[in-house]
Amino acid sequence: MNSIKASIYVLEKYAKSVFGSKNLLLFFFLINFLIYFDRTAIGASLPGIKKDLNINQMESGTIGAVFMIGYMILSPYFAHLEGKYRSGLIMASGLLMYCLSNVFTSISTSYIGIIISRALIGIAEAAYSGISTSYVDTMAPEGHKTFWLSIYFSAMAFGAASGYIVSGIMIAYATWRITFLIESISMFPLSVTCALIPDAKYVNPDSKLLEEDVKNPKKKEIPMLYEIFELLTNKTYLFIVFGNAALNFATGALAFWCPTYILQVFDLPIEYTTMTIGGVTIVTGIIGTLSGGKIIDRYKTNNPVKNVQTSLRIIVGIVCIKFPFMIVATITTNTLLFFIMFTIVEFLLFCTIAPVNGLIMRVVSEDKKTIAIALQMFISHLFGDFPSPFIIGFIMDLTNMRIAMISVSVAFSFAIVFFVLALLQKSK
Secondary structure, eight states: OHHHHHHHHHHHHHHHHHSOHHHHHHHHHHHHHHHHHHHHHHHHTHHHHHHHHTOOHHHHHHHHHHHHHHHHHHHHHHHHHTTTSOHHHHHHHHHHHHHHHHHHHHHOOSHHHHHHHHHHHHHHHHHHHHHHHHHHHHHSOTTOHHHHHHHHHHHHHHHHHHHHHHHHHHHHHSOTHHHHHHHHHHHHHHHHHHTTOOOHHHHOTTOHHHHHHHHOTTOOOOOHHHHHHHHHTOHHHHHHHHHHHHHHHHHHHHHHHHHHHHHHHSOOOHHHHHHHHHHHHHHHHHHHHHHHHHHHHHTOOSOHHHHHHHHHHHHHHHHHHHHHHHHHHHHOOOHHHHHHHHHHHHHHHHHTHHHHHHHHHHSSOGGGHHHHHHHHHHHHHHTTTTTHHHHHHHHHHHSOHHHHHHHHTHHHHHHHHHHHHHHHHHHO
16 A cells, blocks of 8 residues: 555645646647537538549538547547546547648548548547547536636637638638648647657646546456446436537538538638637637636535536526527528627537536546546537538538528527426435
8 A cells, every 4th residue: 555655645736747637628629629619610520622633512511520429439449448547649540640631631632532530530539539538527626626627628728719710711821721731730740749748637636537536546347338337227317418419410510511601692702701700719618718717616516416406407598598599590690699699609608618528527526527527528429510511511412501591599498498407316
């Protein structure tokens, strides 16, 4: 026992001196920035890709959806591997694959080539994203966990906005291919550094996982299928995840199709469209994400059950408010009114990100956080932003773009139902 404590002490000192929690938060912020840069860059680059490869709307939607296959399926597997290997090594392997896959995207000259490269991006992100969220939560100080998550997730706004802006500029003045080379070059040094970081429990000396390691150094490994079964029998967890899936459906459809929608419905120049969406995303993303995390931590008590109920009530309220604004945004023909409604919807979407992810980790045990986040990624993407670009593209081909975007609003009503069901479960 003394040797274990001594080893932990050395690792703690090493983690604090080289990879302090605040430095690591910035590090993960930068990686998340590039991850979400890619998410919107592919959608914003679509006009250029469609022109080069001569593909239709449905095939364009498939490009947005295919990356989710490997991302969804392999996320739980990579999360389970965290019990066997250092989390830094697992995440680094995914980030290196991300670099190679984006190089492949930039040089692809066929529709099949783009499909393969985007599928590989999904596998790469599965190795990173399934672990990084619980890593940030574990190293965050008690009482500020949701706010730390909101800082981490606010990188989504910077990344998504930059993806829109840079892609729009490249299409207008150069070629969409340069965008993905920029991504690859930028991510490479971060992927190498990621291999060196210690496990999160050594960064935060108050970590409950660290306490468990001291008490039970020879902890028996639990099979992945058994871990998943335990989570699937947790009704509160499931309802929260399916509520998040409904939000992901809307978010995925908007992120992928919004630039094309604005170009066709309002007939605006692509550089103006991407710059405007990018600016709106930066402002709403930062304010919305940080506000959501701060509100949840503001109402935190010493009663875990009450904390979950309060968070769910806040989330339900936010989703209810955003529903009418989304309806107005999709039916208006006024450009200014559309952007006002779109700004409000984006702000409210970002408000729910940190609270929902924090909730998922509060309704499971400490040692199940990583697999819980990874499984929710599988479920929420399978029923959310994996099919939504394809489905909305299919509706566009059958009807028109405005009707297809109006149908996105339905997802918010499903989100409200699932979050209310989760609240009822926890109230029993």
